[in-house]
Amino acid sequence: MADNHDSTTENRRVLLPDAPVLVLGGDGGYWLTPDGEVAKTSVQQTAARVVDAPPLLIHRLNYARRLGINPFPAFDLLELYAFAFPARHCLPTARGLARALNLSPPGNPEEQTLLFFEATNSILKFLTGLNGKNRKEASAIAMTMGQAGWNWAPAVLAALGLPESRDRYGGLDAWRALPEWPDYAPEPPPDDIAVSEFEARERLKEMLGDNAESRPQQADFSALASHAFLPRDQADAPNLVLAEAGTGTGKTLGYIAPASIWAEKNGAAVWISTYTKNLQRQIDDELNRLYHDPAEKSEKAVVRKGRENYLCLLNFEEALQGGAAARTEQITLGLIARWISATRDGDMVGGDFPSWLLELEGRSRITRLADRRGECIYSACPHYRKCFIEKSGRKARKADIVIANHALVMINGATRPDDPFLPRRYVFDEGHHLFDAADSAFSAHLTGQETAELRRWVAGNDTGRKSRMRGLENRIGDLIGDDEAGAEALQKAIRAARKLPSDGWLARVRDGAPNGPMEEFLALIRTQVLARCKQPDSPYSIECAIGEVIPRLPEAADRLNKALGALSTPMATLGKVLITRLDEEAEDLDSTTRFRIEAAVQGISRRVSLNIAPWRSMLKDIEEPTPDGFVDWFAIDRLAGRDMDLGFYRSYIDPTKPFADVILKPAHGVVVTSATLRDNYEETESWQSADMRTGAHHMVLPPLRAHLASPFDFAAQTRIVVVTDVRRDHMKEVSAAYRELFLASGGGALGLFTAIWRLRAVHENIKAPLAAAGFDLYAQHQDALDTSTLVDIFREEENSILLGTDAVRDGVDVPGRSLRLLVFDRIPWPRPDIKHKARKKAFGGSKYDDKLTRLKLKQAYGRLLRRENDFGVFVMLDSMLPSRLASAFPPEVEIHRVGLKEAIALTRNFIAEKEQVLRKISLD
Template identity: 25%
Template sequence: MIVQRYVVIDLETTGNSPKKGDRIIQFAGVVIENDRIIEEFSTFIRPGVEIPVFIEELTGINDLMVKDAPVFEEVAPKIVEMLSNSCFVAHNVLFDLSFLQEELKRCGYDGFFGSAIDTVELSKLLLPTSDSYKLSYLAKQEGFTHTRPHRADSDAYVTAMLFINLKKKLFSLPLLTLKHMYRLSLSLKSELAELVKESIDIRKKSSPIHNPNIEIFRGLALNNSDAIPPNSEGDNPEYPAARSEKLAMLSKAFSNPEIREGQLKMMDIVYHSFEKSTHAIIEAGTGIGKSLGYLLPAVYISKTTGTPVMIGTHTLQLQEQLLGKELPKLRAMLPFPVSAVLIKGRSNYLSLAKFERSLREKEDNYETALTKIQILVWLTETVTGDRDELNLTSGGQLFWERLQSEETIYKGLQEPWVEKDFFERAKKKAAKADIIVTNHSFLLADYRSETTFFSGILNLVLDEAHHIEKAASRYLGDKLDYITVKTMLNRIGMHDQKQLLYRLEKMVQEYEINCDDPYQSIEREINDFSYEFEQMFYTLARLAEKNASAAGYNRSAIRIQHSNEQRGFLKPAQLLAERLIHYLAEIYKKILFRTVQLQNMQEQLKKNQLFFLNEIDSVLAGILQVKSMLHEFFLNPSEENVYFLETNKTVSHSSISLYSQPIDAGEKLWKEYLTRYDSVVMTSATLSVKGSFRFFMDQLGVPKEKGIQKAIFPSSFDYRKNVKALIAKEMPDINRVTADEYTNALAKHIISAASASKGRMLVLFTSNEMLRNTYEKVKESGRIEDFSLFAQGVSGGSRSRLIRNFQSFEKAVLFGTASFWDGIDIPGEALSCLAIARLPFSPPDEPITEAKCNKIRLEGKNPFSVYALPEALLRFRQGFGRLIRTRDDKGILLVLDRRIVSAKYGEEFRRALPSLEWMEAGQLELSKEIDDWL
């Protein structure tokens, strides 16, 4: 019988375990019938135990508030009555239901035996693109008022409203999608199958819902609202060369446009670079309006040449900003239409052919079933097929690898889907666009590709260009890690495991192919390879442990140099590598023979068998890649590359990854790729050191030719008015104390600064270890217990999620390293104090840094002045750029590293921010200055 009555429950409790004495302190229930709330009930409950401090802080419920409340035994009859003949609904149903069951049993009741629905799970299915499934986030996203999070009455009401909305969305889905969902929902944790079945039954009895944006194709309901635009036609518009023309255009997009001379001059430089096929390097400070500074001339040159202009960025945030904020402004300014598209690497897009096939598979574990339903719902919404739109679980991300788009030699697999294929459609739209936005990674992938995607494009803008050299070093290198190789072996499997080898052998027998080598010989080689691969990584783990103990702490990266010191460890690894390469060659040869024989019979093969051969091809490519990496890393290293291994803090063999990266990737990138374009405009807010682009040009191998235009447009912000720059006088010299003594002093200064600034503080570090130790000391001090502390690599979550959490609390401190120095945008009062724990020099034993410095030293130059110092100065400016993001922002810059005044080079860091007045102060005086300024 279909349940039409739902009771939404929320509990506040003293802890997580009723069996250990935790009790309910507030109960709330909301009854829903026919998608309407018909009853609400809530009450405080006297728990008979003290409410812990952290629960009081979380919920706002204290012992006084529950002193005269009923005990659970008095409320239980009402709860049992409410739940009778109902479906139990909760946000994270397992907690509320299991806790309530224990309490009911304790009071002599049988408990609840009806259906249960989890709105977290339901939200994941029906809102697959949501950034978070926390109740407060979903409430805001869906437009509900949630005045008192972590109070049962408010949480239950908001959960009920969310559930009603989700039910309505479920009912609105195409009937075909619902039918797919029903089969898959049987593998879910809560009883959502009943809800889906109810929607199907109602839909069958109702008039068909016509949605013109939905198309049914080969058993899938797809969003068809994104037509590929025709080529734009018309006269070539004339570029607005006059200052007055540009200002008139800007006035169409801005009600009261601010005249930024740097932006106007930048537009002309970019246009003339494109027009004359020359290159340009432009530093455009914060507030200049850099994006429009290159977008406007890019559109005009695109219209003139009839080819798109490529915009390459480092961060997703800037890509979203360009398409979501800057393009609408540009369109408002121009008297003609502008088309812009975002394109990424092929593996970012869903293969509809693979997904269609996956729906025919009968065995689905929980993660796979969940992900398939998410994709089914998403297909009714997405026009891009881009995985970054989805919020997938870790299991879902693994499943995506089976579904991602890839090139195939089996054309028959894609034929039905060619017109619908997301990647192919993205390419067609890009070819007809004025502006193509992509990331540095896709540009670099194109560089490595045998068939370039961007062959017809003449002009390129590299935004966030200060990242390109290091991105090239990573992307043009190779990686071999334990987990990837073991995953590959598991995919091949033994015959009795019924993986790829088993299925391949079945096809060989079916089509009566004669093989000289039985499959048992492949199994033996896989077993031998697996055993010796384990031995190799145990050997590498011992090398990592030796280096870690010698340094006094566990380093994350260890350079492999084939030196006398490492020879004792590397010799066994080299012998193992030779044998591993032999095993891989044999495995590859025998699987390839079988595959080629079957490929020659393509016309006779079934479609699912062609899909299978496509999987085999990807495994064969993986085998070749592992073989090549082992050979280069251990037997034939190149002098142009640096080799190193990375491991986690425990130095377990399974955590080891091997890397090969070019030492001078930037130079290679410039000579072999960027010069393919007629014009490359490189821009960023931080490219110059002491007013010169020489360091950036040297890193990228850009020749010292006169044809390259260079310009620096300083920020339009008045930093002296906006920023108080402070130096901590009582911090110890970092080179004269232990790491523990330094982090103790850091923690004390951070606590006092955070108290004075009332949070809203970002602390930047140069090492994960120093960050972690300082964070722990601040947390354990208990001096800012009412603050929310978030630490990269400790608190969990992505960078964007940490920033979002930081912004949602007024009294918060965010500890960041690496990527937090650059590319994050926290405008307004959410960030009022920026502390720099240590001047941002790269560790001298970091493999790439060490290799670069050695090379510079061999050239007879000083690596500190030529490389280490300029790189640190640029990074220092990038870190400072996080503080003031708009003209009205006001903040504190607090430098905690005494070297900024005590070292000879300290003055160069102070001069790097020329408009600031610096002040040294002791800890008490620092607090007063911060408090007064803010």
């Protein structure tokens, strides 16, 4: 806390704000005045009262959302906590704040109001103890934030004391104190020394420790995974292991064991890839078992994400420039400056940047500080040697374990096939998502947003606003130098790019006033979609097959193809000019200039080969049948009734083919694992779905396949119920069923939905009665909280209730009592869009639908049991569940088809019985 004492300490004091405390429950607001009076108001009364005087609360934006009003001024404890404890985890709830501050967790809303005063006092008291450099930096930032209107500033400055001095950045120049990344000699090529089954088992024992429970399946899994860490025998034929590891197997530590040994033996990293950022964090937490020393872990384990996830220091510096003109944003920038000084790796999305702060301060305000548009100028940047992105990349080259995600792995493989730093050993966790991840990575979208983005990347921002988005000329003009061919190509590329959509393109297209060949093409696509889709007024995205295109569309496609050719040719020339310079000036180029040139060539090549070339191919085919292996369509993307984008889309029918070509074949060893790789409907075909969804069927040699059964007793620990008398399309009935089942379980319940509108309808109907019964209800698409934060809250609050869609169904680990009931609104059949119809035709018709649906049900059911003593009830509110889908569940678990009354009683009795057993065990 205090690094040294100075004479100003005694002049500091805790100054509590003169503000009422507000806790918002589902049934209204609970108020505590500074005089100690407690009062309760209805939701409507609360909404009127909050605007009279700023209250003391937690997460004002979420309060505003729940009250149905615009954000209002408040003393938000989350802002105070983020200032005092940057980069330190805290759940954005009363109990989460209490745990973070080591205070007694509150119970009812009245107790929570008292906690808020106690928490405020605790945080401010901590700030009074800051001394030396920490105090000077914090007080300078607090003064700047106060001058911008931060209402916590008087209390914070009273605790810290006034700043002694501030420079032109008002103390927000946190980058000055960051260390530079060191230079290392190039890494030698890795060795290829095998890992044995015995070594994998022994490393697993070391990580688990002497007192760990015996889990033979986990040890067997670890031994199995070691086969991916043997030298391969044939080019384009990696040692591929497909391992379905049942719930509770402990697969994460199981594959970390052989992966870590191989990395240590061979001097190269193993990349562990998963589907979501939330799962990356879970794997990172598990690595604490391998690396007990945080300093060692920092060197040997690195979390890698796309560039758009990391803070760009140059963007941050430029956001500060302008002084008084930027006053409205200086509160947000002050909190970010505090975080910069404490962050592990600069990861703003899923790292140690508080996810609730993204929503609290405005997600777009914060995420625009990342490198979201490929505008990096690399070594020309004054912050290059302190750059979080560069530091992460360099650490990954020297690390043993790199935790990535499927999207990053595939993009890296597709754009950098000759990069010597690409890994050759992978573990793909949540392998059942590889098909969908590959679908996103290898599809082509010729849309307004994509082409407008390309225009900005090449030609820069021509709106006149101060911005670093000045295009290729700014980024590589000095690299071209006096080369006349290069300078001419650059100007041609800029002129060609300016024919692509500029700001305001969507409104012009919608209003029938397109400007340029791309906007004219989009206007005609919009006409065809609206004319041929079934529901043109739908608030959701709409689409149509290409078929016989409307008049004038072929001519517009031809003009656009020529315009893209006029851009592609000079960009390719630019790439050749830069490559030539690398060759001809090899002796004279310093390493930073060489790296800038290589990065520029990679960026140009990526956009020519992965964007423009596929787009031109699509345009040439517009009057021809879609090429074999692909599916094409036109679509208008909508969000809540608003058009967001539109264009021409192409996907592989089987996207695991490019995945196999780009990632699997160049690799030497790959583990693909999940609890839901196989479809168990027909035993003779059980691995067929695994091969198809992972790309294994494209390999020369067959994979090593194995299923490791879960150690859990599903028949004893779970119940499966299909409710037969609730009409699934009558939302009042569905809502009543959710409400009564949640009450029967006493919370600890997850409600899953197949559509956002159904979730919202149920949420609206059940929030008041559940609040009156004392339950906290959280929901995706309703609360101003991101999914990972909602899941974290649900995990910590044992009796809370969470409503969500696919993102909380897949791969989320919620052990213990926090999840004892899972209710599904209806059978999660695939959405019958054009892309799915093409795949359904190619992959077996209705059997393909059944297969996908069984895998979704299997994944959802698997959420219930994560630890030995877990238990739970799975309820399907769709009486139409056919028996052929039942193989999604363990065969030993009986499926009870009963009415709602019996389902409620079964849920209540089963959970009560299991909790009684657990209480008895704890007493013994």
